[in-house]
Amino acid sequence: MKKSRTTITDIARELNISPSTVSRALNNHPAISTKTRELVIGLARKRNYQPNLLALNLLRKRTNTIGVIVPEITSHFFSSVISGIQDLLNPIGVNMIIGQSNESYEEEKSLVQTFSSIRVDGFLISPSSETKNFDHLDVLTQNNIPLVIFDRDCEGIDVDKVFVDEYNGAFQAVEYLIKSGCKRIAHIAGPPSLSTARHRLRAYRDAHRLHQLPVNEAYVVESVGFAPEHGIDPAKQLLALPQRPDAIFAINDGVAIGTMYVIKEAGITIPDDISVIGFDDDPYSCYFRPSLSTVWQPTYEMGMLSARILMKRINSNNDLSKLKVEQLFPELIVRGSSR
Template identity: 55%
Template structure:
């Protein structure tokens, strides 16, 4: 016969107190005296009491689940962000439901619709590369579901946001290449409509402009995605130019490593013939030969802060805070794939 779950009522009857007193004692409520708290906690441990989260959720109109929507999960960036999110929400009693949009706008819409129907408590999202409008996010907000956007901005959407200063990171990388003596600097840029693509491209252009370098249209090529495969043909196109670049700033480390692979196959020396700098500081980047120069960003902190902001909105009795826009500063990491200044 299946053993029944120990309830608050069971503990209350054993101690001859009310179930509400037991509940408040387990929550360390200041109105309950210390002796009662000790007795309740001791008996709860003895009986191996576990709170019924489903019943608690129904009572408080909460599911204690937060949705996390990300474009992918195989890379270091989003897996680390999710770890940061979990490390904040789990101790607070929340589960996380991870959903992959696979860079699809339609899939992202379908996910948000399902989340609204399951009455999820809050949503953390990094939008897909194909996302251009935000009606589906606004629909969540209209349903009373708080939303925090991280990594990739949604311009014009009123929501809490946790971002990295992509412009500054790109500017640092390109200015370093200039200061190291590079004269013809190319950029392997990201998918067209992403905020991070726009900001990193603008950082590249402004660094060139500051040092009065000409902007060559053929030196900027947009990749279709963020994998190694996505970078091969664009890198080949750049390195086969008649006026071949002597430096490449890549959208991310995967694309930068693709450029290194192509350069080596063409017999080019790195950084003698071409300096290469990436963006993200993936863990494996320092183990390539030569080790990849890159832009480090505080990925784990992005996840933690995003979760903390959402958690502040989920806390009972807290006044609605103003929208927050937090921007982390990245850092240039110089390794062997770029010339020394």
């Protein structure tokens, strides 16, 4: 039969003392004699006693655990963010529970409820592409649970937020294409519900306007996701136009890779015939031929900064008098896929 875990009650019963005396002895309380303390600690070691940290932390009104909710964890983008969060939390003894919403509003709402029920000290959340109703996040603020939104904005919610300047990064990419001589620049956009997609599309239009280059609306198409397969149909749609584009700026590297596949299959040369630029600088981007031009984002730094802000909020009893909205800056990386 499997042996059960030793508890404070077990130690108290064997030594014929009260559980409260055992607890005080284990916590080095001055009211407990040296002899009793040594007996308790000796037996605890012999029985391999492990304290119930969850119960102890709940008594202290802290679990030393935060909830992290992201749309998905397999991409380099979010895995890098999570690494930054972990590297900030580990040295200070704080744990994290990670939930993946799979770009689903219902799953995100369920994760918030589940993590709240186990009393996490605060939340770091990057909203799903389906999240348009923020009631589940309002509940957190109403209950004084610290929350930091990162990467994707939830407009109208007054909490700490950490973003990358998506507009700036996209503007760099499109302006580079214009200055390299491209005249028919297409954009494979993301879901319009996402603030990141809206910022990149606005930058695409503004770069054209600044350089007095008209936007052909036929060159703006939408992808339904962010993986390479989500670049296939939009790229085919663009190549089928009477006058195909001479450059494509994709919502992210995954979609850009799918786009490059379609272009190559059509016998079109990259970048001589069509330049391609992605967004995110996934590690695999530089290994394609030609290597992918892209916009680098400081994802690791975003994770660390988000976690640092959240911990300050938790340790200040969630004083909301000075909310932070931080922006990190991206950088265009020019490789072989663009002129």
